[in-house]
Amino acid sequence: MNQKMNDDVVLRVDDLSIVYRTKRGNVQATTDISFDLKRGEAMALIGESGSGKTTVSLSLIRKLPKNALVTKGQVLYQREGNVRDVLKLSKRQLREFRWKDCAMVFQGSQNAFNPVLKIRKQFEDTARAHGWTDKEAVRQRALELLRLVRLDPERVYEAYPHELSGGMKQRTLLALGVLLNPQVVILDEPTTALDILTQRAIIDVLNDMQKKLNFSIIFISHDLSLAAEMADIVATVYAGEIVEIGPVNDIFYDPQHPYTHGLLTSVPKLDHEQDLLTSIKGAPPNLITPPSGCKFHPRCPYVTEKCSVDGPPLAGDKPEHLAACWHKDALLKAREELAQEVAQ
């Protein structure tokens, strides 16, 4: 494959469309998803439940459920100048690819460990499955990683999972995830279901690890604050489509899509001011029979007739900040009015 890909791009998702075949009909889980992930970059996919963000991440390591069908698109992965389409890897290549190139840390890490094996064994097994049999070398690497996630390495390495708290397990899992030095780490809701102080520890550890090991992160979250804190690039996913993508500051301070803006105005802040919040009306659509045109139009405050006919393309004045909306001007005006209201 000879796609033109810059050296610093590790992963390119190109026009990816996935359907789930169900008894009630085909669910259009993702439609024409495209993005580039650069080396050392952290990208957040934010969206509500059912928006398709988990589907996207599972497709990157080919872990989609059996009833899923990729109808279009490719997932290009680049390492040391070689570009491969993940969707076309053979079984053997895929085994190699997973964990060595791309690791995923799933939601609910509490259950990811085998309860009857020591942490040491689980590190060794992972290494051996990928052809790394020198136990002492694995141990050295593991201890180094456990130290990096701020755990007591000797103690944790010889512990059983039940001897560790939820936060410790999550950190151990992060260390295990990067054992084989992957270029891309996918995190599904990395801090959900953890206590606030544990969440803080995980965020700090992740930032540290990423600085030291220089991998790229894709993380999925419904938590805007987490994206604000950790992401370089934020993509808002709605009804299986990326409706806005851009650098984190652009998304938070200059949102161009009404859905992104709606999300931002529905989360309370912790400052000393009273919040002026509004929620988005309606509910996310059914993806078996999605709305015509722009899928957000039934819930959008700026909707016109055009929106229900034509789906707007992802576009923007700046090449790095794109949004799919016909009425960015109307949104801008509404934002200015809101800012005035807040100032008063």
Place this chain on the structure above:
Amino acid sequence: MSEPIMRLEGIYRSFRTGRTLIPVLQDINLDINELEFLCLVGESGCGKTTTGKILAGLLPPSSGNIYYQGRNVRDLRGGDRREYRRSVQLIHQDPYASLNPTQTIFDMISFPLLHHKLVSGQKGARKRAAELLELVDLTPVEDILDKYPHQLSGGQRQRVSIARALTTNPSVIVADESVSMVDVSIRIGLLQMLMNLREELGVTIVFITHDLALAKYFAWDGRIGVMYLGRMVEVGKTQELIRDPQHPYTRVLLSAIPEPDPEKTRTKRHIQLRSEDIPRLTELPPGCSFHPRCPWFVEGVCDKSVPQLGIPASSNSSVEVACFPVQEGEKLQLYET
């Protein structure tokens, strides 16, 4: 100020698992004033849900007294007891688990109406059920009434839960994490609807959450109580508490929470704990249970006896705090400068 509508006095509650006794609540004292916005905040295992269940009479305390409108709940008999149980209602956290999947929405709303003889006959029940659904913005009402829970979205289910809690014309509603299971975009709508009920129906709402930002939004004109490992560690007016948190735990929490604002959240100073491990409820440390993690721990003081809630001598706010160094007016450096 008038008498509180509910009062908890020296509430203890433990649960037994096997041979161990787990102290889930210890010495909870709390006044709930009529029509105030009160929010209980804490992390998992702090006892906030147990407190809610005890308020609603769904769980008896191991010891301590609960007063409803000035009368000890323990002494209520017959009609008076029914009246209390009818007047304090709980909304559960999970709208997927708390609605019976084999009943239609009408079934579950009409049952308490008929049981408490609040309406007469099916016709009356249907009319009242429709009014209640209207109140929680579940429309078209006639459509919804005959549906089963699985035909509704999470947000709609939670509205059904709220409508069901309203059937008995309660004067107090305890809402336990009532919006944490629904999506961000509809969360605020649900919360605003809950807040409006106070105005429209004159219900006092006790909101329980782990999310301090949500607590701040809900109880902006009310009070927040912060719980840690079964005890109330700080309680006071929301605006004072958020602006000037007193208890080390509250300060650490506020400093640790990420905010939906990239510049702010990345420049926020985080207070480092002495230890990240949360003690087990079965092995609570002596003295203040936060002392093994507290950055402002004073040896020989904090690990000796348990601090009680009180307003610090030097303080000019009304926030009560259970911390020896703070009460003695010691200035805790919040952010290193």
